[in-house]
Amino acid sequence: MNTLQIKNLSKTYANGVKALDNLSLEIGNGMFGLLGPNGAGKSTLMKTIAGLQSADHGEIIFNGENILQNPLFIKKQLGYLPQDFGVYPKLSAFQLLEHLAVLKGVPKNERKEQILALLQKVNLYEHRNSEVHSFSGGMRQRFGIAQVLLGNPQIIIVDEPTAGLDPEERNRFNNLLSEIGEQLIVILSTHLVEDVRSLCSQMAIINKGCLIASGAPAQFIEQLAGTIWSKTIDKKDWQRYADNYRIITSQLNAGRLNIHVHATTQPGNGFTAVVPALEDVYFTQLVNAPQHV
Numbered sequence: 001m002n003t004l005q006i007k008n009l010s011k012t013y014a015n016g017v018k019a020l021d022n023l024s025l026e027i028g029n030g031m032f033g034l035l036g037p038n039g040a041g042k043s044t045l046m047k048t049i050a051g052l053q054s055a056d057h058g059e060i061i062f063n064g065e066n067i068l069q070n071p072l073f074i075k076k077q078l079g080y081l082p083q084d085f086g087v088y089p090k091l092s093a094f095q096l097l098e099h100l101a102v103l104k105g106v107p108k109n110e111r112k113e114q115i116l117a118l119l120q121k122v123n124l125y126e127h128r129n130s131e132v133h134s135f136s137g138g139m140r141q142r143f144g145i146a147q148v149l150l151g152n153p154q155i156i157i158v159d160e161p162t163a164g165l166d167p168e169e170r171n172r173f174n175n176l177l178s179e180i181g182e183q184l185i186v187i188l189s190t191h192l193v194e195d196v197r198s199l200c201s202q203m204a205i206i207n208k209g210c211l212i213a214s215g216a217p218a219q220f221i222e223q224l225a226g227t228i229w230s231k232t233i234d235k236k237d238w239q240r241y242a243d244n245y246r247i248i249t250s251q252l253n254a255g256r257l258n259i260h261v262h263a264t265t266q267p268g269n270g271f272t273a274v275v276p277a278l279e280d281v282y283f284t285q286l287v288n289a290p291q292h293v
Contacts, residue, residue: 002029002063002154002185004049009058011044011209019044020055021209031181033196033203033217034189035282041209042189043083046159049187050080062155076105079148079156081141083163087132093119093143094128097150104151118146122176138169145176155185162195174199197278205285212289217278224262224276224284231271232258248283262287 004027011020019041036042047053049060051071060067067074088096097115106114119125122142127135132143141161148156158177162170177186178199188200196203197217204214213220228248233241235257241247245261260274261267262284 003027003061004155004185005059005061006045006049007059007061009045009048009060010056011041011048011053012056019209020048020058022058023206023209023211025204025211025214027185027187027202029183029185030202031178031186031188031200033200034187034206035191035193035196035203036206037191037286040191040207042191042206043159044209045206046080046082046157046187046189049074050078050157051075074155077154079150079153081144081148081156081158081161083160085144087140087143089133090131092129093124093132093135093146096132096143097147100147101150106151114150115146118149121149122146123172136169138165138173141165141169141173142176145173145180149180153184155187156180157187157189159189160191161188162190162192170195193279193282205282207286207289210289213285217281220281221276221278224281226273227262227264228274228276228280228284229261229263229267229271230258230274231261231269232256246287248280248287 006023006025009020009023012018023045034042034045048055051067051074055068062074065073091099094115097118098111101111101115116125116128119128122145124139124142124146127139132140135143148158162173165173174195177188180186181199188195190196201216202214203217205212232253233256235255238250238257241259245267246263247259248262249260251258260280261271
């Protein structure tokens with residue numbers, strides 16, 4: 001059983017932006033969703049866990065080892081797929097994976113077998129001799145998973161992995177992630193709530209570098225039962241409703257707005273109760289979170 005403990009982690013950049021603010025989390029084997037709006041601190045946290053940058057304060061303990069003091073310990077056991085990754089031109093998928101396998105220290109007598117098995121796993125075996133820079137966005141992300149799995153890592157970090165993918169490729173990619181997320185830690189950093197809902201048994205929500213909530217998605221949804229109310233209104237009336245109700249989402253539909261509000265009692269005025277979704281959890285937590293300065 002792998003464990004990752006993040007204790008009181010803080011990071012402020014030279015321009016004064018506080019990207020992480022005394023953040024603490026504990027993560028075990030399985031798919032863990034890290035949710036937050038753009039600029040919440042997700043990528044900063046991922047880079048700090050991966051040893052790509054230092055923290056100002058705090059600890060990160062992976063399987064008993066403080067990896068801020070010994071970043072090489074996690075790097076030997078880590079697979080990391082950043083939001084954007086470059087590839088060498090003129091190298092085929094097999095050649096690039098072979099190069100990366102050397103860098104990861106995969107023994108020479110195991111490389112070919114492992115590379116071909118991974119290309120098969122991510123459905124790129126038929127393209128093993130094609131240049132990676134010519135791949136579509138979905139194919140490149142699947143290639144990214146192949147390189148992540150080189151060397152049998154114990155922790156995998158994927159940062160906004162489905163951004164820009166069409167629905168078919170996104171489903172294919174998510175199915176692939178769910179297959180590999182049983183015997184190791186997989187941290188999925190995203191702002192797409194539905195990816196977390198379909199993949200993750202545990203999650204956390206962060207904003208402005210602070211932890212807002214953490215736990216099981218199903219429990220969060222259960223806690224919101226009976227507190228989410230819906231109504232369709234004219235667009236011109238939005239401000240009036242915003243002044244009188246705690247609106248958590250509004251969605252345009254055929255020229256009118258469907259709004260969800262959070263209220264512990266029936267708000268009246270034509271609102272009807274709806275079954276909460278994880279998106280309601282996410283936005284309720286963001287709306288109700290204390291404002292940090």
